[in-house]
Amino acid sequence: xxxxxxxxxxxxxxxxxxxxxxxxxxxxxxxxxxxxxxxxxxxxxxxxxxxxxxxxxxxxxxxxxxxxxxxxxxxxxxxxxxxxxxxxxxxxxxxxxxxxxxxxxxxxxxxxxxxxxxxxxxxxxxxxxxxxxxxxxxxxxxxxxxxxxxxxxxxxxxxxxxxxxxxxxxxxxxxxxxxxxxxxxxxxxxxxxxxxxxxxxxxxxxxxxxxxxxxxxxxxxxxxxxxxxxxxxxxxxxxxxxxxxxxxxx
Amino acid sequence: xxxxxxxxxxxxxxxxxxxxxxxxxxxxxxxxxxxxxxxxxxxxxxxxxxxxxxxxxxxxxxxxxxxxxxxxxxxxxxxxxxxxxxxxxxxxxxxxxxxxxxxxxxxxxxxxxxxxxxxxxxxxxxxxxxxxxxxxxxxxxxxxxxxxxxxxxxxxxxxxxxxxxxxxxxxxxxxxxxxxxxxxxxxxxxxxxxxxxxxxxxxxxxxxxxxxxxxxxxxxxxxxxxxxxxxxxxxxxxxxxxxxxxxxxxxxxxxxxxxxxxxxxxxxxxxxxxxxxxxxxxxxxxxxxxxxxxxxxxxxxxxxxxxxxxxxxxxxxxxxxxxxxxxxxxxxxxxxxxxxxxxxxxxxxxxxxxxxxxxxxxxxxxxxxxxxxxxxxxxxxxxxxxxxxxxxxxxxxxxxxxxxxxxxxxxxxxxxxxxxxxxxxxxxxxxxxxxxxxxxxxxxxxx
Numbered sequence: 001x002x003x004x005x006x007x008x009x010x011x012x013x014x015x016x017x018x019x020x021x022x023x024x025x026x027x028x029x030x031x032x033x034x035x036x037x038x039x040x041x042x043x044x045x046x047x048x049x050x051x052x053x054x055x056x057x058x059x060x061x062x063x064x065x066x067x068x069x070x071x072x073x074x075x076x077x078x079x080x081x082x083x084x085x086x087x088x089x090x091x092x093x094x095x096x097x098x099x100x101x102x103x104x105x106x107x108x109x110x111x112x113x114x115x116x117x118x119x120x121x122x123x124x125x126x127x128x129x130x131x132x133x134x135x136x137x138x139x140x141x142x143x144x145x146x147x148x149x150x151x152x153x154x155x156x157x158x159x160x161x162x163x164x165x166x167x168x169x170x171x172x173x174x175x176x177x178x179x180x181x182x183x184x185x186x187x188x189x190x191x192x193x194x195x196x197x198x199x200x201x202x203x204x205x206x207x208x209x210x211x212x213x214x215x216x217x218x219x220x221x222x223x224x225x226x227x228x229x230x231x232x233x234x235x236x237x238x239x240x241x242x243x244x245x246x247x248x249x250x
Numbered sequence: 251x252x253x254x255x256x257x258x259x260x261x262x263x264x265x266x267x268x269x270x271x272x273x274x275x276x277x278x279x280x281x282x283x284x285x286x287x288x289x290x291x292x293x294x295x296x297x298x299x300x301x302x303x304x305x306x307x308x309x310x311x312x313x314x315x316x317x318x319x320x321x322x323x324x325x326x327x328x329x330x331x332x333x334x335x336x337x338x339x340x341x342x343x344x345x346x347x348x349x350x351x352x353x354x355x356x357x358x359x360x361x362x363x364x365x366x367x368x369x370x371x372x373x374x375x376x377x378x379x380x381x382x383x384x385x386x387x388x389x390x391x392x393x394x395x396x397x398x399x400x401x402x403x404x405x406x407x408x409x410x411x412x413x414x415x416x417x418x419x420x421x422x423x424x425x426x427x428x429x430x431x432x433x434x435x436x437x438x439x440x441x442x443x444x445x446x447x448x449x450x451x452x453x454x455x456x457x458x459x460x461x462x463x464x465x466x467x468x469x470x471x472x473x474x475x476x477x478x479x480x481x482x483x484x485x486x487x488x489x490x491x492x493x494x495x496x497x498x499x500x501x502x503x504x505x506x507x508x509x510x511x512x513x514x515x516x517x518x519x520x521x522x523x524x525x526x527x528x529x530x531x532x533x534x535x536x537x538x539x540x541x542x543x544x545x546x547x548x549x550x551x552x553x554x555x556x557x558x559x560x561x562x563x564x565x566x567x568x569x570x571x572x573x574x575x576x577x578x579x580x581x582x583x584x585x586x587x588x589x590x591x592x593x594x595x596x597x598x599x600x601x602x603x604x605x606x607x608x609x610x611x612x613x614x615x616x617x618x619x620x621x622x623x624x625x626x627x628x629x630x631x632x633x634x635x636x637x638x639x640x641x642x643x644x645x646x647x648x649x650x651x652x653x654x655x656x657x658x659x660x661x662x663x664x665x666x667x668x669x670x671x672x673x674x675x676x677x678x679x680x681x682x683x684x685x686x687x688x689x690x691x692x693x694x695x696x697x
Contacts, residue, residue, distance in 0.1 A: 079497055
């Protein structure tokens, strides 16, 4: 694991990823051979896009949350912000399925649901999670790169703290999501959390947000650790929607 | 009428600037709307402090023909006061969102002014004589005992200093749940419409206790809300036709003859999106901030964040003309989103002959486009060039590459100085440009 406050460059993440690639995935990708290059190119060109998406997303949340108390919101602004959020959500949802299938095999696409069901029956939470996380997580949770299984377990333990923090401060939560190369985000991470020994409580809360369902359908610890932060953030978003609704209702 | 600029024969020059010079700008002094009346003799401004200031055109004299663009304060009054909505626990700002003049019918002038919730009809009238010599009343105005009046005196009208009175004649309240963004007087001169984020109401100018709701786009479930009304205007000649624009970049034209409730539009103007320029901000920048019919009624103009478009009412699938206002900001959208500028609502206006259009930008720049020659010009409203009849120098923003002399780089634009509201004299080449708390008046240069 990289030390606290050490910047992780994309190339570094990629290397980590490569090391972490589970055999199943490697085999799968070998099968797809030619497609691999294209996929790689795509992921690189997507980087700035994903970065921007994170930025827009975090600003959206911030803007929706930091309205002036006592003043009526501009409905136009709120609607435009919420539509932008929806657009990002939709895009993430598409990305999720994209990533899951590596956007190669149209047959797999058609069979997606059955395919998933089969997997979870035959191999509950092993290959599936590993298959998804490498390509998904770097842009989403760059602060939690892929480590040995035991480290990811540590991360998992640390999450309850993160979640409770993020509920009070959406802006903070976004820090965990984004790859904005802001050093202070790293400063905000309390490393003492990693030492906590309590096991996390139930993860049920995540299911409130549809994105999380399509993103991380499995029980794998790694994907949960990244999903958890996003979920908590999106939960905030859900609450915001609710607040907005109350505020604008005539 | 001459073109907007660029030609050898036509230039804009400074005429006047109104408002304080102080660097410290009081929030209440920020101009929120500018509007010429039908003759162009009066120019009204509204501000965030709820005040309306009316300027009157200085009468030209043969000795001083350059006074064409000179306006002096005619009347100032407090149109709206801050209020508090006790049911919603929300403040209602006094800020004047729009002013619309009524066509003049008699010696008095009438205008409508609105804040977020309440529209008021004001009468502005002059008084320069007073009746003198009544013997029915005491000096202090009390009626005298009739038995003590022994003779009947006919009062005489005595001249006095000109007094301009503004009096509220009608108050149209409690009809809008959301923020009023537009008011527009109909060509029948009897009705007007008012639009908020989700509804449009039709009023009779004489009747304050009821209005017809002609458009309602509020979904039963507010969670399904994806679009708001951003502006609305009546057709200048056909009193049954009006348009409204939306935050999705579309314009709907409605015909009130078709049905009392115009939920179904007659025409739907939309330009297909260019997939190559799609970004997270596509919808935000396509949101229309203003819509204006041409004086002829044949065209309408819409302003979105980066461009201004002219639509032929007979062609719905694309605009006939598109002008880029500040295309160089496309690469800056993320920071403009961050600092909230992307939500700024720029307005636009036609010149008297519909041959040119004007709209605002940042850094106190404003743009004019000549529809015939397709020439455009960027001018700046600044105190530095505010010497009487000083010619305005065209400004240029450098777009990538090396910055030439006299060019300003995109990064040094001041996004706090924005020109949202402008007005063009209906008959003459005189323009009014609101720059924060200052009102600039420019005119074309007579050689």
